[in-house]
Amino acid sequence: MNRLAIFCGSKLGNNSAYENATKQLVQELVKQGIEIVYGGGDVGLMGVVAETAIKNDGVITGVIPDKLYEMEVAHTGITKLYRVKDMHERKALMADLSDGFIALPGGVGTLEEMTEVMTWAQIGYHSKPCAFLNTNGYYNHFISFFDHMEKEGFLYKSIHAQAIVEEKVSELLKKLIRN
Template sequence: MRRICVFSGSNSGRRSAYREAAVSLGRLLVRERIGLVYGGASVGLMGAMADAAMAAGGEVIGVMPQSLVKREVAHTGLADLRVVGSMHERKALMAELSDAFVALPGGIGTLEEIFEVWTWGQLGSHGKPCAFLNIEGFYDRLLGFLDHVVEEVFLKPAHRRMIVVEERPEILIEAIRGYSPPSVTKWVGHHER
């Protein structure tokens, strides 16, 4: 695994554990010789993670649309900041550069990003792992809702299991390394669960 794309908040959130996890993940990626691809901001969890990875001597690639360079406070310390034309180009380039995807705590943008790459995996566009780093149960309610989606037969159990969920960065990286994509199609038949 050469690089992992991490989606996370441009805010730090309410709990200090979120920032601590972002810093830990940034350092861990360097120890594991894995490059970081992220949204390119200098603020929030994004900035904390990037700063930690750079301080440890790691490869960090930021990707940000021109329209957000000022609003999201583009990280001027990055050796590799790629400015693109749109959010669509941002996500496509981040996906192209990465071998796996991880969501740290974050807002709507973080959710949209991880759900999009998960959808691409579900449709068979890639076989890369998608994961949640579930710090202090941040994603518990969302994961419960996803179980409800399975129960209501809008999502196959095999596709629900595509999402790797761990609470500690070290365990998450090992789980990602052991990931195998499912070999079932997306579409759920009337008689199929």
């Protein structure tokens, strides 16, 4: 595994555990020589991803749509920054550049990005692993909803099983890199 995409919030959240776990994850990825692809922002957890990678001499690539670039939320100090037309191009390029995906805490954008790459896996566009860093139980309700969708007959068991969910960075990376 050479490069992982990280989907995460443009806010820090209300618990310092999210920022701490983000730093720990990025430090470990850099230590293992894994390049990072992320949304290109300098705010919230995205900014933490970028700053932590830079501080630890990691390779980090950002992909940011024109609208967000023009709002001046792009991180210009990263290794490489792609500027794309819209969110659709952003997700497609991030997927093309990556060998797997990790969702950190975030809002609807983070969920949308992660569920889209999981959908692409379901229909055979890729077979890359998808993981949730479940810091402080952040994704518990979302994963419970997977259980509900499966129980009600709307989610294939294989897709549910595909989702790697771990609270600890070390366990998440063991499972992610093994896939």
